[in-house]
Amino acid sequence: MSILVNKNTRVVVQGITGKEGSFHATQCKAYGTQVVAGVTPGKAGQEVEGIPVFNTVRDAVRKTQCDTSLIFVPPPFAADAILEAAEAGIRLVICITEGIPVNDMVKVKRALRGRDVRLIGPNCPGIITADECKIGIMPGFIHKKGRVGVISRSGTLTYEAVNQLTMLGLGETTCIGIGGDPIIGTGYIDLLALFEKDPETEAVVMIGEIGGDAEDRAAAFIKQNIRKPVISFIAGITAPPGRRMGHAGAIITGGKGTAAEKMAVLEAAGVRVVRNPAEIGMAVQEALSPRCGV
């Protein structure tokens, strides 16, 4: 098992004829993902690596029964693309695009409220269920089917953690990049709940960073609802206040959202907080070793 996506997931790639879109659609397909459609307005009838291109997501859904969308549309048009997918009946929208105006996302998030659609991202590497399907830009080969779920606000730092899990033979179930923007579709809490219910996931790695209070709220949720071990690393203990560290959402404002504060709150909720990012895998191994117990 896994969460959100598996080998039966049928993917449409929005922005498939662009440089990024075509490259990654091809990579995802090569990984084994069912990439059944692409969308670029005005390019219906074309193919990208054997994947048929449609003008609209509505057409793609009608012709291919795709249920999940992967978006590579440039920032000015990305909000439109997300809403188009939702309107066409896509149930899971994964938006890779970085640099979408915050106000666009404010409106998108409001429009999706109460609807039967989940948005992952934007500004994220996507989602992968090891050895089943890759819907994103992560390197597939570092992943191996296994026991650990991963949730992260980052891209390459997630690869770092995944690589450690794979090297230690622990492997992963599903890995989700939730995105580095201040306004994202899905946060830690929903995904922690899904991992808690997934019988194959034995532990969850949560990779956070400075900015906002999503980790604090996750900590409260974990304390109440999660029995599986949670291992966490929070990036940015050395980050200065008031400066945006690459990600639009990674900024300490008014003394709030520091790594130290997040680590303390998580630790108080029973999460194993790792200070050294090179030791994430080992901490999971420790948490899962029978001697330790929970």
Place this chain on the structure above:
Amino acid sequence: MNIHEFQAKQLFAQFGVPVPNGKEIKTPLAAEKWAEKLNAPVYVVKAQIHAGGRGKAGGVKITKNRAEVPGLAKELLGQTLVTHQTGPKGRKVRRLLIEEGAGIAKELYLSLLVDRDSGWPVFIASTEGGMEIEEVAAHTPEKVLKELIDPAVGFQGYNGRNLAFGLGLPGLEPTIMGPFITMLGNLYRLFMEKNASMVEINPLVITTDKKLIALDGKVSFDDSALFKHVDVQAMRDLHEEEPLEVEATSNNLNYVKLDGNIGCMVNGAGLAMATMDVIKLAGSEPANFLDVGGGATKETVAAGFRILLKDRNVKGIFINIFGGIVRCERIAHGVIEAAKEVQIKLPVVVRLQGTNAEEGRKLLLESGLKVDVATDLWEAAQKIVAMTGKKRKKVEAAAS
């Protein structure tokens, strides 16, 4: 992106938010001329820097005597102002705002930003104007009001009433209710139309003649939306930014200067922060944050080297790449080519992991470059720290 107070006030005026009559001034002579024209009972001369706390630091001068205005301007211009927000280095004052002084009956606090939890814009207001809102929130949280605005319909009258009654405005000055609510609507419009990320008025004052007026103004903009607003881009003041950061931006690099001595170059923002953290754990301090992004090429690596080497504090360089779509052997080529262009005399540790890491390491080892190559993150961090010398104090902190 941040702008100056005088620019924020120009925007306020444009959107119908009342501000004192004022003007941007760059010389004592211009100050003299403007004061004459202004002809006010009270003159306020304000240093324009991208930092708050100017009042307490002597950056706001108030006088009733018009003849004193040029002298005050002369005193402030060219001065380096150190406030609690500038850091110890302070900021050089190059411009002033000279405006009419207001008779203050009551100081309020007002700001507007996006609440990250709900994803809705939120007004924050308090009767404790002129103070740092973080202080107020820490000591008297009940004095901080929040009003979320539903982005589907925008600002509504009830939002305004919730805030106005919440602040006790009818008790303070009943005639201010209407103008206050109108002003909130105008600020919301400014916020959405200009893609601001924060608007702050501290203090927003009720004057002795019962008017509502913004005495201070701070506006920041969403960098991701600047492409929509040429007028906002034109307000950028490069003097207020770190020169190395400006250079990095023009090379499509994401760089933040810090005070340590290990320069780092990393692909990905999260990993870049984690790399800084690991340098500290190993006993030293990072000199910067630098994300070369997903498309790290020879050009970006070379530009990264140039920027790192311009920072005099840098004693060693740590390159940390997790190859995904970016292949490590490409990065290795980039480092080798860049090292030919840019003279590097400092110790360099390159850690490659992920796609084609083996090949990349081999290329570097055979290149004849004086670089150390590593696979493991912790091993690499310890290497570069050992090569540049530990900071004693920090070692104890990290070990505990």
